[in-house]
Amino acid sequence: MDKNNLEYATLAGGCFWCVESCFHMLKGVESVTSGYSGGHKDNPTYEEVCTGTTGHAEVVEIAFDPKIISFKQLLEVFWFLHNPTTLNRQGNDIGTQYRSSIFYHSEKQKQEAEESMKESEAKQEWNGKYVTEIVPFKKFWPAEAYHQGYYNANPTQPYCSAVVGPKIQKFKKHFGEMGWLNEKAEN
Template identity: 45%
Template sequence: MNTTSIQTITLGGGCFWCVEAVYERVLGVTGVESGYSNGRVRNPSYEQVCSGDTGAVEVVRVSFDPAQITLREVLEIFFVVHDPTTLNRQGNDVGTQYRSGIYVESPEHERVAREVIAEMAASGTYKSPIVTEVLPLADYSRAEDYHQHYFAQHPGQGYCAFVVAPKVEKFRKTFASKVRSE
């Protein structure tokens, strides 16, 4: 693998434990890190973000090798494993910190993200409009250590068993050819 070709996209799709757990299983993904971005407070804590007062969103930075998986494929997975039509909410997780977002670091990534959203909207897959924001990545900070690889470390924890695990299973079934062998 040529590490100079590795690209990164930052995704907000509800609780970062869910998004992280899926991308840790994707063939071609070289790194996954939970964090916070696009808020008004630098380096916020989890408690601050959960208060909803920071404007930050729980995100996952996904590093991937485009020789193995394209940005388009990374985003197609994203749109299957979360609901891009609910504003500031994913299931029972409610607040601006759970908003749907694609946070880009290049004009090319923004172009692809907007194309994928337009295609998804035109496909009729969703009954409601897609509310996923596409913005430049701003003020990213890594989440606390105990949030990293959370599902892998706590698969039997209630939230993981009832919320995260079904999203991982949906990914496995929908994208069988993209599942990393474990």
């Protein structure tokens, strides 16, 4: 992987624990960091973001090699991993911090995000109109250390075993069949 030519994607698709583990498994992804973006508070804490008053969403910041995986391919995974038709909600997680958002880093990403959303919505992969916001990236705040790699460190935690684990299995089946996963992720 060419670390000098990495690009970044910042995506909000509900609880960051639910999407972080999946993006880590993709070929061409160098790193995935859980954090916060889209709000008005500097250095927000998890507790502050959970109040819904900071304006921040739970996000993942993905460093990827565009020669191996494209931004549009990352968006295919994004649409698969969460329901973009529910406003400020994913499953039982409710609040603006769980909104569906794409924080674009360039005009090219903005255009690709708009095209990808139209394509996914036209396929009717989810029942309803997409409410995903496509907004310019401004700042990313990494979440506290205990949130990084949370599922891998806590697979038997009740939320992880009931929500995250099944999502990962569905993801592995779908994207493993497409050949997008690192070899160790397919086990």
